[in-house]
Amino acid sequence: MIIESTLRPDNAVRRITVDAGDHYIGTIKAGQTLRILDLEGNQAADTLFYNAHDTSERYSAMDTLREQGAVYLTAGTRLISSEGRTMLTITADTCGRHDTLGGACASESNTVRYDLEKRHMHSCRDNWMQAIADYPAYGLTKRDITHNINFFMNVPVTAEGGLTFEDGISAPGKYVEMVAEMDVIVLLSNCPQLNNPCNGYNPTPVELLVWD
Numbered sequence: 322m323i324i325e326s327t328l329r330p331d332n333a334v335r336r337i338t339v340d341a342g343d344h345y346i347g348t349i350k351a352g353q354t355l356r357i358l359d360l361e362g363n364q365a366a367d368t369l370f371y372n373a374h375d376t377s378e379r380y381s382a383m384d385t386l387r388e389q390g391a392v393y394l395t396a397g398t399r400l401i402s403s404e405g406r407t408m409l410t411i412t413a414d415t416c417g418r419h420d421t422l423g424g425a426c427a428s429e430s431n432t433v434r435y436d437l438e439k440r441h442m443h444s445c446r447d448n449w450m451q452a453i454a455d456y457p458a459y460g461l462t463k464r465d466i467t468h469n470i471n472f473f474m475n476v477p478v479t480a481e482g483g484l485t486f487e488d489g490i491s492a493p494g495k496y497v498e499m500v501a502e503m504d505v506i507v508l509l510s511n512c513p514q515l516n517n518p519c520n521g522y523n524p525t526p527v528e529l530l531v532w533d
């Protein structure tokens with residue numbers, strides 16, 4: 322569902338550019354709005370959310386899909402935690418839909434899907450691990466790296482129930498925006514994947530904007 326935001330970038334309290342293939346970890350306070358902006362288009366942003374006060378409570382794809390009765394995320398979607406509570410609500414979306422079925426790229430999946438030679442290629446899982454190692458104050462460990470959201474990624478479910486990775490439906494300047502319903506940690510990998518079309522084979526930067 323396409324819903325445009327009324328928030329203006331010049332009023333944002335934080336603006337962070339996440340370079341192509343890079344990562345970000347930070348806190349979004351309850352009531353703040355986070356926008357993820359696909360600056361150049363066709364870029365996947367692999368994202369995890371945690372309760373900032375108890376990181377054992379985290380985003381749950383399964384609970385989110387069951388509660389909304391649909392497989393894609395878009396405006397109106399409530400992002401549900403492993404405790405069944407709403408963590409964030411998507412309030413604006415100019416892309417139209419986002420994936421939470423496909424998972425994130427990893428050394429292991431690159432090896433299985435593409436080639437043994439791809440084992441050492443930069444991946445989202447490595448990005449998350451780097452972020453939590455660089456910022457131990459968030460209290461996240463390897464065990465907390467779980468199922469994620471792929472903002473802007475196009476993973477259509479076929480009529481037969483299959484999953485396919487397809488060319489993105491995002492474009493330069495498209496964004497998704499969500500309001501935090503609790504204090505959350507956002508852990509984001511700006512996907513460095515080069516072997517499937519999730520980034521158009523060309524990783525590009527995204528921008529994060531936060532409003533009070």
Ligand SMILES: [Zn+2]
Binds near residue numbers: 426444446512513514
């Ligand atoms: Zn990735």
